[in-house]
Structure formats: structure tokens, C-alpha cells
Amino acid sequence: MEAERLAGAVYVGVIGGRRCSGEIAELAFQVGSGIAERGWILVCGGMGGVMEQACRGARSRNGVTLGILPGNSRDRGNSYLSCSVVTGLGEARNVLVVKSSQAIIAVDGSYGTLSEIALANAAGIPVVGLRSWHLDAAQNDGQGLFTREVHSPTEAIEAVRSLIFVSK
Amino acid sequence: MEAERLAGAVYVGVIGGRRCSGEIAELAFQVGSGIAERGWILVCGGMGGVMEQACRGARSRNGVTLGILPGNSRDRGNSYLSCSVVTGLGEARNVLVVKSSQAIIAVDGSYGTLSEIALANAAGIPVVGLRSWHLDAAQNDGQGLFTREVHSPTEAIEAVRSLIFVSK
Amino acid sequence: MEAERLAGAVYVGVIGGRRCSGEIAELAFQVGSGIAERGWILVCGGMGGVMEQACRGARSRNGVTLGILPGNSRDRGNSYLSCSVVTGLGEARNVLVVKSSQAIIAVDGSYGTLSEIALANAAGIPVVGLRSWHLDAAQNDGQGLFTREVHSPTEAIEAVRSLIFVSK
């Protein structure tokens, strides 16, 4: 991590379940690769499934991955973390994953992921959804879950890029 | 709080927005009253809106209300708290509201409330929804947001009662 | 807890080890009794040892006790809690015990207790020490650990009373 990269470091979160299908794993891998190719730091919860595959993708492109772990040791973190934080906070660490990200890509995911999407919305952090939760916005005063809903890893990266430039 | 009550203390969470319409305020008040009438302890985030109205309802029936505050002082807590905890955790205190409840009633609410609903689902804590978030379950492998969706405070209290007996 | 008590509710923390000798247990019991006799709410970490004995003392005088638990359930909280919060934060809940107290009495205790004494000092919350950590202040620019060091439960209660009036 050279000084130049530090100055303009961009943190992008990837959220999703601890377990995932092979198809979702492939999407997560590509999302991670795309983040690394852009030179962004990938932030995640540091565990398996979508998190692990995204980190694997980022590492395959020599990217930097930051894992914010729920437990009391690094033992259960995935093998593709450049750096990790041991929080001991359990699910409360979801809040840190969200706050540490300038934009977030949600890939698939269950209720833990939904809590992060909601927290990001509450905090005004843009969230891009790829095969993730769908909300029938018509029934909630038009509040949706995603700043943008996309259909491929390439689109996800592109959406983040435009959102970060805009939100800056 | 007599010893007998302590032994079988039941904690029921009420979640919802810091601001709400007059109509929602009235529903929250009745939910709080119903919780106190059953002898349950009302747990909430301690702030205004739905939280305050529910606490006001509970206090009007001599109930006990516990507020888990996000900030660094008690100054901004509502006036109807029997007891409060100062966390300084910001939105991460949502996790504590959820974990401290055996069942939760969601009344209206925005993204903060949705994060709590999601965290409760992740933790296996039953959530009753009253005029709150609606999810188009068909699009998420049938995962819904609520253990039960109800249409009145009376129904909400009754649902909690049956859920707590069942989950015990 | 009547309305009058609510308005002027005073929260006093009791900190100390999860295990203690019979002699320390008796001191903790008397500290808890004294807190309840004054009508103050006793705040603690909710576990055994000094915390449990102080709560037992407070309950013997019909006092209100608030336990801020480190784990993910109420199962391991002591039997003398009027109210409890389930945090799942592990030792990070020490910060909440400190922030929720207007003044703190430290009775005996090990490193966990020392962390709370230090956090209270950092936050400007007065701490009264009874048979607790001793610091050789001369070697640290005169910084001591306690606002006041006392020799009996009665003195501890009296010190808290004067400190709270002063700090108000």
C-alpha cells in the first residue's frame, strides 16, 4: 500500500451471507476482483460465504481486504484478509462494517445482510443490490432498500464508482 | 417491582421511529398500555416518537420501562423511562434493544426500525408487525419480516403473549 | 418505582470482581443496602461476586437494581436484578456500566474493575474506592485512581452523596 494510494483510499463494503451457492460465490468473486482492480479497499465482516469469495477475488488482483470479525479471535476469519479487526461484539459489528464503507455492494444474503442494508440507508451510505433483498416499495411510502439495483458484478462496480463520485 | 414479578419478568421490546404521526402515536400508546397491563417490562431505545408514546402508555398503567439510549447522556431520553442505560454506542445500541427483548412489537418505523427487525429475525426473536415494513416475501425464498402481522394494539399484545408462551 | 422517584432518579454504579471473599461480600452487601436506602438506582455488570452481593443488599431494602450483562442471555445474570440489559458485547459492556452511573463505588476487584475505574476517570465520573486498586500517584504526575478513598460502606455512601451534590 503505497503513500499515493493512502491519500485517496476508497473503502467499499461487500455484504452477504456466510454461506452461499456456487453461482453466488462466482458473483462475489467477481465483485471482489472489480473492487481491487479499481484500487479500492474491500471492507467486510471477514467470515465465509460471500465475504470469503469477495476477498478471494480481491486478493487475486492484489487488492487490500479488511475484515471486521464478530468473535474473539482471528481463527474463524477467512484466509483472504489483508488486515482484520477482532471486535468481540457479535452482530453489533455489522454497524462497523457499514460505517467503515463509503458505498456497499450487497450480494444475496439473509437477515444479517438486511440489517446492514437498513443501517446503511439510515446512515445515508449508498447501497448497490445484486441478487439481494427485494422490497415492495409501493407499500412503504416509496422507500426502497437500494440506491441502485444491478444485474452483474460489472454493473455493481460501475454503480459504486458513479455513486462515490457523486456523493463526494 | 416486587420479588414475585422479578422471578417471572418478561421483557417485550417496542421499536419504531423517533417521529410519528398522531395516529401512530395513539397506537404506540395503546401497545405500551397493553404491555404494562400484562405486567411485562417494556424495552425500547429510549428516545421520542413511537418509543416515547409507548413508554407513556406503559407508565399510565404503572408499568416498568427500560430505555437503552444511543448517546452519552440521559438528557435526550424521553420522560417516561423507569430506568435507562447510557450506551454511547450510537446505532449499535439497536442490537442491545433486540437482544434484551423476548419478543418485539414493531410500530411503523423507518430504516433504523428495519435494522432491528432484521437483527431480531437473525437472532430468532419473534417480531410482531403493526403498520410497519412490508416485504414481498415471494421474492426472497419466502422469508418474511414478521412472525406475525397484526392490525391493532390488542392483537399485537395477544400475539406476543402466545409467542412467548410458545417460545418458552 | 413511583413517578416522584423517576424525576430525580440517581444512578450509582457498583463495580468489583465476579468472585470475592466472604469479607468483601459483606462490604458489598452493605454498599448495596446503603444505595437502596438513599433511593438511588444501583447499576452494575449483573454478574456474581461483588455485583451479586451489592444487588442482594439493595433488594433487601427494596431497592432497584439494573444489570448490564456481557453475554447473550439473562441466564447467567445474578438473581437480584430488578431489570437487566442483554448486550452481547463481552467486556465492552464495562463502558456502559460506567457511562450509566453518576458516581461509582469500586469494591475490591481485579483488572476488569481497574478498566472501569480508568474509563470513569477518563469520562469525569467520580469514583469512590473501598478496598480496591491502589496507585502510587507520586509516579504519575499525581494522577490518582479515586476521587475519594474510603474505609467503610457508610463512608462510601456518604462520599457518593457529597460528590453527586457537588458534581450537580
Add this chain to the structure above:
Amino acid sequence: MEAERLAGAVYVGVIGGRRCSGEIAELAFQVGSGIAERGWILVCGGMGGVMEQACRGARSRNGVTLGILPGNSRDRGNSYLSCSVVTGLGEARNVLVVKSSQAIIAVDGSYGTLSEIALANAAGIPVVGLRSWHLDAAQNDGQGLFTREVHSPTEAIEAVRSLIFVSK
């Protein structure tokens, strides 16, 4: 950060005050340099004073620095962080600094630093003290604050090295 480094990544914490004298700043700088020279990752609270100087030292040797920030944005973090986490937890983030370190070097510091030293002791994480808190151990059943008390940055690094090998 190459793959080889990742596999055997060693995390060493540096704790101390947000403000410090020029003399302490120089010691902190050398501690940071020494950590980087060994190829260890420097963990800290991400703010000014001892934290900033240690990070500056580490960066001067192309080291990796991880800052665990108390606030809600990266704005107030120091300029020498390779990676940072935004926690929004206030002082509760001290627990994360401790848990994320395999060994800790305390340089000077006030009560916040003392809380971290105490938490590390409670968690069994070795702490090396350099010009930091002194405890008159004779008065506390012989419990001291430091695994080892040292007199120079070189000694501090050497102590950490031997402690990490032993604790492994």
C-alpha cells in the same frame, strides 16, 4: 502486503495519549519504526499524539498501520493509517484495539491508556510498558500492570518479540 506476509501476520498494538511531549513523540516514532522493521502490523486507536507518531514511524519504514477510530468518520484519524475502521463506539473502541493485538506496547498515556492496559491484562494479552503507568504492586496481591517494563523502544520491540514467540 504480499501473501507470505499475510500467512504469518503479527498484530502489535501501540497505546498512549492523544497528546504527548516531544520526547514521548520521539519514543513513539521509534516504537512504530521497530514494529514495521519486524514486518508486524501496527494496531492503534487511529488518533493523534502517541498513536500518530507511532504510525508515522511505521510508515517511514513502509509498515502497515491499522487505526480503529472512535468517531463516525475518518476525518479525525491521523494521516499515517494504511487502513482504518470507523466504529462510532466512542471509548468502547478501546476494547477492539486490545482484542486485535497479540501484544501491546504502552507509551506514556493517561486514563484511556490505563483502561486498555487493564483490559489487556484481563484478556491475557501481554503488555510492555515504556514510560507509562506505574503501579505499586505490593498493595494489590502482587498484581502488576505490565508483563514487562522497559526503558527504550529497542527493548520494547525485543520484549514483544520474545513474548509473542512464548505466547505462541
